[in-house]
Amino acid sequence: METAASFYETPEPARFTGVWSWLLTLDHKRIGLMYLYAVLFWFLLAVLLGGLLRLELMFPGETVLSSQLYNSAFTLHGVIMIFLFIIPALPAVFGNFFLPIHIGAHDVYFPKLNLLSWYLYMAGGAIAVFSLFSDGFADTGWTFYVPFSISTNTNVSTTVFAAFVLGFSSMLTGLNFITTVHKMRDRAMGWLQIPLFTWSLYATAWVQLLATPVVTITLVLVMIERFFNVGLFDPARGGDPVLYQHLFWMYSHPAVYIMILPGMGVISEIIPVFARKSIFGYKAIVGSSLAIAIAGSLVWAHHMYTSGMSDTAVFVFSLLTFVVAIPSAIKVFSWVATLYKGAILMTPPLFFSLCFIYLFSVGGLTGLVLGAAGANIHVHDTHFVVAHFHFTMFGGTGFAFFAALHYWWPKMFGRMYDFKKAYIAAILVTGGFMFHYVPMFILGLQGMPRRYYDYLPQFAAGNFFAGFGALFMIFGIGLMVANLVASFARQRTAGPDPWGGVTLEWTIPSPPPVHNFVHPPEIMAYPYDFSGVTDRSEQRQKGE
Amino acid sequence: MPGKPDQTGNKLGMWLFLYTEIILFGALFVLYAVYFSWYTQDFILGAKVLDLGFGVINTIILLVSSFLVAASITAVQKNQRNIALAALAGALVCGAVFLVNKYFEWGHKIETGIYPGSEKLLDGPAPQNLFFGLYYVVTGLHGIHIVIGMVLLAVSFGLVFCRKITAANDAVLDNCGLYWHLVDLIWIFIFPLFYLVV
Amino acid sequence: MEQASHIFSYKTLGLVLGALLILTGVTVGASYIDLGWINVWIALVIASTKASLVLVVFMHMKSAGKSVVVSFLSTVFFLAVMIGFIFWDVAFR
Numbered sequence: 001m002e003t004a005a006s007f008y009e010t011p012e013p014a015r016f017t018g019v020w021s022w023l024l025t026l027d028h029k030r031i032g033l034m035y036l037y038a039v040l041f042w043f044l045l046a047v048l049l050g051g052l053l054r055l056e057l058m059f060p061g062e063t064v065l066s067s068q069l070y071n072s073a074f075t076l077h078g079v080i081m082i083f084l085f086i087i088p089a090l091p092a093v094f095g096n097f098f099l100p101i102h103i104g105a106h107d108v109y110f111p112k113l114n115l116l117s118w119y120l121y122m123a124g125g126a127i128a129v130f131s132l133f134s135d136g137f138a139d140t141g142w143t144f145y146v147p148f149s150i151s152t153n154t155n156v157s158t159t160v161f162a163a164f165v166l167g168f169s170s171m172l173t174g175l176n177f178i179t180t181v182h183k184m185r186d187r188a189m190g191w192l193q194i195p196l197f198t199w200s201l202y203a204t205a206w207v208q209l210l211a212t213p214v215v216t217i218t219l220v221l222v223m224i225e226r227f228f229n230v231g232l233f234d235p236a237r238g239g240d241p242v243l244y245q246h247l248f249w250m251y252s253h254p255a256v257y258i259m260i261l262p263g264m265g266v267i268s269e270i271i272p273v274f275a276r277k278s279i280f281g282y283k284a285i286v287g288s289s290l291a292i293a294i295a296g297s298l299v300w301a302h303h304m305y306t307s308g309m310s311d312t313a314v315f316v317f318s319l320l321t322f323v324v325a326i327p328s329a330i331k332v333f334s335w336v337a338t339l340y341k342g343a344i345l346m347t348p349p350l351f352f353s354l355c356f357i358y359l360f361s362v363g364g365l366t367g368l369v370l371g372a373a374g375a376n377i378h379v380h381d382t383h384f385v386v387a388h389f390h391f392t393m394f395g396g397t398g399f400a401f402f403a404a405l406h407y408w409w410p411k412m413f414g415r416m417y418d419f420k421k422a423y424i425a426a427i428l429v430t431g432g433f434m435f436h437y438v439p440m441f442i443l444g445l446q447g448m449p450r451r452y453y454d455y456l457p458q459f460a461a462g463n464f465f466a467g468f469g470a471l472f473m474i475f476g477i478g479l480m481v482a483n484l485v486a487s488f489a490r491q492r493t494a495g496p497d498p499w500g501g502v503t504l505e506w507t508i509p510s511p512p513p514v515h516n517f518v519h520p521p522e523i524m525a526y527p528y529d530f531s532g533v534t535d536r537s538e539q540r541q542k543g544e
Numbered sequence: 545m546p547g548k549p550d551q552t553g554n555k556l557g558m559w560l561f562l563y564t565e566i567i568l569f570g571a572l573f574v575l576y577a578v579y580f581s582w583y584t585q586d587f588i589l590g591a592k593v594l595d596l597g598f599g600v601i602n603t604i605i606l607l608v609s610s611f612l613v614a615a616s617i618t619a620v621q622k623n624q625r626n627i628a629l630a631a632l633a634g635a636l637v638c639g640a641v642f643l644v645n646k647y648f649e650w651g652h653k654i655e656t657g658i659y660p661g662s663e664k665l666l667d668g669p670a671p672q673n674l675f676f677g678l679y680y681v682v683t684g685l686h687g688i689h690i691v692i693g694m695v696l697l698a699v700s701f702g703l704v705f706c707r708k709i710t711a712a713n714d715a716v717l718d719n720c721g722l723y724w725h726l727v728d729l730i731w732i733f734i735f736p737l738f739y740l741v742v
Numbered sequence: 743m744e745q746a747s748h749i750f751s752y753k754t755l756g757l758v759l760g761a762l763l764i765l766t767g768v769t770v771g772a773s774y775i776d777l778g779w780i781n782v783w784i785a786l787v788i789a790s791t792k793a794s795l796v797l798v799v800f801m802h803m804k805s806a807g808k809s810v811v812v813s814f815l816s817t818v819f820f821l822a823v824m825i826g827f828i829f830w831d832v833a834f835r
Contacts, residue, residue, distance in 0.1 A: 109553045175560045182809060183553035209560055210820055213567040221681070229661040230677035231670075232575060237677075238670030243578060246828050247571055297820060301831065310834035317830070552807065559810045563817040570821040577825050578832045580782070596770075603766055611759040614750065614800040621749045718802075725801045732792050736785035740773035 004513040026111035032097035046080040058467035070453035071139035078142030090262035104186030104521040109179040124166035131158035146233040174208030188523040200265025203289040215251035249300035257296040263400030274350040275342025278528040281334040288327035295324040321371035348422035352403035359395025384444025410494030417487040428476025435469025500537035558719040583671030590675030591741035599739035609638035610728040639694040696720035
């Protein structure tokens, strides 16, 4: 493999230098990295906010946060985590960096639109920061339920406007990815030859495209109601507040599939590589990704069983919710079947992926408890819900993000991190995670409500214990990030194919050259063909 | 940078964007559907208050404007630059007249005390407030899209004028046209739902 | 020239405009006949017909390829689900 200048050395467009070669770049890899830095910042900030919340909850009574500040803090934690981290992270960082490479393309179809998406993302974040001041950050929860979101005096309109801008960023990324996958695949690569990460991004992109406009208009309606008092959700003026919840969840339920599908795509890439074995059921995974995207748009009202909607709706949505669990389970079976009788090579990406499988499965199973209408009555709006979505969104997407970081770090930066510290960090995060969130399932079943800054005395022990778990978890996250960053100080460069991969990014140098491929890529008939993989990897590492 | 292999992606991208607009307005139609089913009589009374004449004229104006935009694309394909320019100019005039009509229509309603948060709506039957609330939100959002569409048509006009849009290179005009047609499509549904309720 | 085989002549466009204007007249006329709950469905069917003409002729939807036709119908389907499924709640309160 001849040495080609990396994309760090070659700006695109070529005429820019220095910081402008980043801020005005059209290179999908640079855009992906700019997202990475921003996303990591927001993630770490929201982790600290979460830590603050749990610190308040560690002891009964008001300790570090007043009730008003607590409400704003959990709203801010949710808004940042959901709109600035979980929804964008995998598609905008790893999707941007690797989608074109995976299909043998030199960039996305609309590079300028891609850059615009990044600016919209940054603008949304800036607006969210702006809404911290004057009247204070919204205290409604990230769900902005009416009537409180209309009547409260905090900066709801600004916060909601931030989410509105971020929605455009997400939508345009989805538009870009769909067009890219349709129009820029290598001529030799048919639909059933694209990697599973690409498929997951494609399914996600459709949900981003079609579901986001619903929340766009819903948030606009909140702003309109705050300013003009139209009364569309006000019972005194003929309106129905439950309709707000319907519109809100019509986006926000599909949004959780935006969050998890790319994560599942990452796991589908990592498991085969470290089992040295083709993925079990490629077509089943493709089908289940599409099925999740479609079925996920039919179940939104399972967030609303106690809202006062009709019993018929409760029954229908509960039934459909059980259906949507099936495609997710198909994926878990496929991953486990891939590992079975594989030649397992343990590495940090695999370790995080295994943690993902476990944590996401727990999250998914507890989702069935919530999806069952009868059981839901008991646990709705308790800490059981909080634990469930942290298992799926953090144990799921969060850990997939960590896995992706560790899998693709050598490719993006040409450096390898220390494995031992990565494992220690992973164990601390996972162990801390369990100690932090499992008590919340129990507390929720015992009746502790969510979004309250205080609780009854019988919940004190569980909250204290959970706080300890948070400490380990946060420390582990810090260690993980520090270890990755420290890879720049180590002189250990990573070659083109340190893992023995089969997708196209492992055929090009680390870091890649600006237009990705120096020679036209060689497309394999089946994307997960592992025959001769160890020899091939050795050859690539030696530079042949 | 290596060029795009295939220019048809531009059109796909525009259609994808149109889908987002369909869903954006669609969510408002969801609200309409619910309230219409609960308060049909009030919606009928509300529709009677709206000026059918304005509604019909605006519908005709937008249909004609869509025709003109489609004609401009045919003209560019036939290298008939002057016809294309005239058609686009005509469509722009249609858009402007639509907005002027909307200005008078809203103005008249506001004069009679019908606007979001007005006392008349507050004191009147609650579902009538919903009808007019939806009317203002939906037609207001639609009006914003007319303005955006007119900007796109004006840009297209400029590009045809400077011969940057030609028969071989008409993607921009095509896409701006698609946007304009969508704005017409949305009105095709707004008109009967607000003006012809019976 | 991707459009070459799909240029609609001015005559075709004019005929479609004529049809659209006639359908507008029909829908206005239908609103004067009280058929109860059927009226709104008649109006929607006429509007959908007008929309289809705009989509197929003015917007050249067929020439945009199968992916556009399929995804457009899927979008409409998604909207139908949004409206339809909310009635599981609002029609049974």
